[in-house]
Amino acid sequence: MRPLSTGSRALDELLGGGIGRKVLTQVYGAFATGKTTLAAQVALLNSGKTAYIDTEGGFSPERIALMAESRGIEPERALQKFLVFEPGDFKEQRRTLARLKTIVDGSFSLIVVDSITAHYRVEENKSKLLTELGKQLQILLWLSRKFNLGVIVVNQVHFDSKAGALKPVAEHVLGYKCKDILRLDRFSRPNIRVAVLERHRFRPEGGMVYFRITERGIEDMKD
Numbered sequence: 381m382r383p384l385s386t387g388s389r390a391l392d393e394l395l396g397g398g399i400g401r402k403v404l405t406q407v408y409g410a411f412a413t414g415k416t417t418l419a420a421q422v423a424l425l426n427s428g429k430t431a432y433i434d435t436e437g438g439f440s441p442e443r444i445a446l447m448a449e450s451r452g453i454e455p456e457r458a459l460q461k462f463l464v465f466e467p468g469d470f471k472e473q474r475r476t477l478a479r480l481k482t483i484v485d486g487s488f489s490l491i492v493v494d495s496i497t498a499h500y501r502v503e504e505n506k507s508k509l510l511t512e513l514g515k516q517l518q519i520l521l522w523l524s525r526k527f528n529l530g531v532i533v534v535n536q537v538h539f540d541s542k543a544g545a546l547k548p549v550a551e552h553v554l555g556y557k558c559k560d561i562l563r564l565d566r567f568s569r570p571n572i573r574v575a576v577l578e579r580h581r582f583r584p585e586g587g588m589v590y591f592r593i594t595e596r597g598i599e600d601m602k603d
């Protein structure tokens with residue numbers, strides 16, 4: 381089955397066709413770089429339902445309705461595609477993911493976890509947490525393979541003082557399980573963003589494209 385289109389030709393090309401199925405795609409970046417917009421847009425533009433795990437309160441029906449309307453999609457129908465979960469902490473997040481095994485079926489094409497690390501970051505014991513995070517990713521991978529789904533794992537950045545740079549949270553565990561990794565950055569112009577392919581199963585790393593964030597969501601520079 382074909383990958384899930386992002387709705388941006390440039391991004392699809394960068395990703396070798398779009399968000400891959402049977403694989404975890406990590407999308408990470410600083411605030412307001414477009415992570416949630418991208419995830420919502422993939423859900424909106426592809427057939428099949430989306431299980432959306434919102435841990436940051438970033439899921440906005442108003443925003444999705446607006447994106448749908450400006451693309452000629454009926455807002456009500458667009459919103460019906462989303463099954464939204466709002467776990468309150470990292471443990472509940474695990475339970476939610478485990479429950480998806482009995483909820484998700486062939487009518488789904490995508491799972492979004494936005495973000496996988498918001499609850500993770502507020503908890504203390506790091507090594508136990510990393511094990512727990514690994515288990516959550518394992519459930520997602522299992523689901524993606526069983527039901528042929530795309531999975532977008534949204535992640536935040538933190539300042540790594542040793543490296544002197546912004547790094548994805550829990551870089552190693554997430555890097556190990558997510559075969560495709562896309563980083564989103566700001567650009568000098570307010571509504572423009574940059575997407576950098578940091579790793580991919582079959583595309584060269586380091587490729588980058590620019591895109592715009594508009595009322596319609598994510599758009600190519602030229603459209």
Ligand SMILES: Nc1ncnc2c1ncn2[C@@H]1O[C@H](COP(=O)(O)OP(=O)(O)OP(=O)(O)O)[C@@H](O)[C@H]1O
Nearest residue numbers: 410411412413414415416417418438446593594595
């Ligand atoms: N209706 C709209 N028209 C144009 N731009 C919009 C609209 N709604 C939101 N935006 C822009 O989208 C950006 C936020 O995107 P998004 O929420 O996807 O970022 P994010 O990476 O998920 O951020 P966070 O880390 O805070 O969750 C902001 O720059 C905002 O100005």
Ligand SMILES: [Mg+2]
Nearest residue numbers: 415416417438
């Ligand atoms: Mg967000």
